Amino acid sequence: MTTAEPAAAKTKAKPPTPRERARTQTIADIIRLGREHLAVHGAAALSLRAVARDLGVVSSAVYRYVENRDELLTLLLIDAYNELGDAVDAAVDAVPAGDFPGQFRALSKAVRAWAVREPSSYALLFGSPVPGYQAPGERTTVPGTRVIVRLVGIFDAAYRAGALSAEVTPAVVIPPTLAEDLAAIRAEMNLAAPDASLARGVLVWTSVFGAISFEVFGQYGPETFTARDDLFEHQLGVLQGVAGLQG
Amino acid sequence: MTTAEPAAAKTKAKPPTPRERARTQTIADIIRLGREHLAVHGAAALSLRAVARDLGVVSSAVYRYVENRDELLTLLLIDAYNELGDAVDAAVDAVPAGDFPGQFRALSKAVRAWAVREPSSYALLFGSPVPGYQAPGERTTVPGTRVIVRLVGIFDAAYRAGALSAEVTPAVVIPPTLAEDLAAIRAEMNLAAPDASLARGVLVWTSVFGAISFEVFGQYGPETFTARDDLFEHQLGVLQGVAGLQG
DNA sequence: AACAAACGAGAGCAGTGCTCTTGACTTTGG
DNA sequence: CCAAAGTCAAGAGCACTGCTCTCGTTTGTT
Numbered sequence: 001m002t003t004a005e006p007a008a009a010k011t012k013a014k015p016p017t018p019r020e021r022a023r024t025q026t027i028a029d030i031i032r033l034g035r036e037h038l039a040v041h042g043a044a045a046l047s048l049r050a051v052a053r054d055l056g057v058v059s060s061a062v063y064r065y066v067e068n069r070d071e072l073l074t075l076l077l078i079d080a081y082n083e084l085g086d087a088v089d090a091a092v093d094a095v096p097a098g099d100f101p102g103q104f105r106a107l108s109k110a111v112r113a114w115a116v117r118e119p120s121s122y123a124l125l126f127g128s129p130v131p132g133y134q135a136p137g138e139r140t141t142v143p144g145t146r147v148i149v150r151l152v153g154i155f156d157a158a159y160r161a162g163a164l165s166a167e168v169t170p171a172v173v174i175p176p177t178l179a180e181d182l183a184a185i186r187a188e189m190n191l192a193a194p195d196a197s198l199a200r201g202v203l204v205w206t207s208v209f210g211a212i213s214f215e216v217f218g219q220y221g222p223e224t225f226t227a228r229d230d231l232f233e234h235q236l237g238v239l240q241g242v243a244g245l246q247g
Numbered sequence: 248m249t250t251a252e253p254a255a256a257k258t259k260a261k262p263p264t265p266r267e268r269a270r271t272q273t274i275a276d277i278i279r280l281g282r283e284h285l286a287v288h289g290a291a292a293l294s295l296r297a298v299a300r301d302l303g304v305v306s307s308a309v310y311r312y313v314e315n316r317d318e319l320l321t322l323l324l325i326d327a328y329n330e331l332g333d334a335v336d337a338a339v340d341a342v343p344a345g346d347f348p349g350q351f352r353a354l355s356k357a358v359r360a361w362a363v364r365e366p367s368s369y370a371l372l373f374g375s376p377v378p379g380y381q382a383p384g385e386r387t388t389v390p391g392t393r394v395i396v397r398l399v400g401i402f403d404a405a406y407r408a409g410a411l412s413a414e415v416t417p418a419v420v421i422p423p424t425l426a427e428d429l430a431a432i433r434a435e436m437n438l439a440a441p442d443a444s445l446a447r448g449v450l451v452w453t454s455v456f457g458a459i460s461f462e463v464f465g466q467y468g469p470e471t472f473t474a475r476d477d478l479f480e481h482q483l484g485v486l487q488g489v490a491g492l493q494g
Numbered sequence: 495a496a497c498a499a500a501c502g503a504g505a506g507c508a509g510t511g512c513t514c515t516t517g518a519c520t521t522t523g524g
Numbered sequence: 525c526c527a528a529a530g531t532c533a534a535g536a537g538c539a540c541t542g543c544t545c546t547c548g549t550t551t552g553t554t
Contacts, residue, residue, distance in 0.1 A: 017551090019552070023500090042377075042378025043375070045378045045379065047540085047542085049540080049542080060504075060505095061503075123374075126464070126466065127370075127374045128289070128290070129370070129465060130291065131289025132288070132289070132292065137469075141468075173484075174477075174481060177473070178477040180473075180474070181472050181478070200485065202478070202482075206454065206460075206466075206482070207450070207457050209457050209460075210453040210454050210456050210460065210461075211454075213453075214453045214457075217373070219373065219453075219456070224428070224432065231425055234422075234450075235450045235453070238446075238450055239450070242485065242489060266520070266530095294511085295511065297510095306510095306512090306534095307514090307533075307535075307536095308532075311531080315512075316512090
């Protein structure tokens with residue numbers, strides 16, 4: 001499993017053969033059809049046989065391209081993570097560099113918009129774990145952390161720019177054990193913000209997704225909130241204050 | 248659906264026949280086994296045939312007692328809602344009547360403790376909707392709203408007792424459409440708290456469940472937070488401040 | 495041209511939800 | 525007290541699922 005493949009320079013430089021191109025295309029088709037089934041029927045009902053039927057091929061043939069159902073789920077997972085990450089990046093990049101509250105709101109609204117647009121994909125990423133399925137961390141961690149990395153980046157940039165209130169109200173003590181966890185995060189992500197701000201950031205992170213999950217998963221009753229855009233906007237306003245983002 | 252059943256006094260007063268008692272017991276066994284399967288394999292993998300095997304009976308026999316798989320899911324849903332509601336009620340009742348912050352924290356911690364103890368049930372109630380399954384509102388609404396009703400009760404009692412900060416910081420405007428939704432809630436639940444407090448309460452509600460869902464669904468990485476009790480305590484402290492609960 | 499890899503089709507196994515029929519049992523009414 | 529009515533478990537069967545294996549065929553390379 002080492003990466004030492006000295007002969008690869010010659011063998012891998014070749015242009016793709018028609019067969020290879022067809023294979024790549026078929027896998028892309030399988031992912032596309034899988035996404036459609038996911039959107040319509042949900043993750044638990046994702047059926048390789050149904051995908052095969054839509055692909056116009058017998059069920060066993062798809063196993064030439066996808067190892068098993070979990071493998072397809074992983075592909076869809078990565079695909080969805082990246083689509084969400086792209087949407088978030090685009091939304092945040094459209095905000096001026098120094099407008100940290102605007103970036104936070106743009107990120108949150110992008111997540112919500114994507115979640116409402118693709119509820120089944122959102123459920124796959126942030127809902128109940130699929131029983132018996134364990135996402136392979138080495139393939140999903142990087143795309144799966146794009147949003148939180150981006151959010152932390154906004155908070156930390158705001159802190160470095162002096163746009164993050166150091167004094168949070170009310171002051172809540174942070175026990176040493178939690179401080180250790182936060183210190184590890186600070187070291188790994190190369191952050192500057194103090195414990196209190198980081199902890200606030202975590203709460204804001206979970207709160208944003210909590211609000212979106214409630215909406216997407218129908219935890220509000222069907223008629224409790226009709227002005228859901230306004231509700232989310234209001235929640236963002238409060239959370240912005242919780243985070244200490246001055247705007 | 249009215250409660251007026253004047254003839255019931257005679258016909259329903261009969262003691263249960265042995266057959267009826269056996270039937271009730273069998274249904275209880277099915278629910279118990281279903282809960283075990285739910286806890287081990289998750290909702291999507293809940294199998295009537297497997298329950299039948301554990302019951303020592305052929306699969307078709309279960310259909311004498313439970314209409315179909317969705318019906319069993321509904322029974323488990325109600326069962327779980329009530330178990331959670333009982334746990335929350337017991338935790339809140341153990342706190343002195345005037346200690347509203349303590350009641351809020353007790354409620355939140357009870358929800359989290361139950362969620363960690365019964366992750367599959369929690370996922371069934373608050374995770375991704377099961378595809379193709381629609382909970383029958385007339386049977387699940389009452390048990391399903393016990394926690395939020397209790398939480399709102401705490402907030403409103405605190406407001407009436409003058410223990411809820413009327414001035415929330417930072418002040419965030421509430422658009423008219425959202426105010427309408429909040430007015431409807433206030434009317435239906437007979438509340439006194441003003442719009443800003445209600446809106447804060449909704450945010451706190453979703454944030455508590457967001458934090459719990461992140462933990463139970465494994466959205467934090469496997470090693471990001473080791474001091475999860477402390478993290479949750481901290482989040483409750485901040486949310487208590489967001490809600491305006493003075494303690 | 496010869497060969498090996500890749501491929502699609504088909505059969506088959508074990509599992510699922512669910513329906514229907516059959517025969518046995520229990521309860522109840524005449 | 526006995527037969528009719530109601531209830532029950534069992535089994536066969538249908539359509540679906542994931543997945544494996546084999547068998548020819550196609551494709552690309554040597």
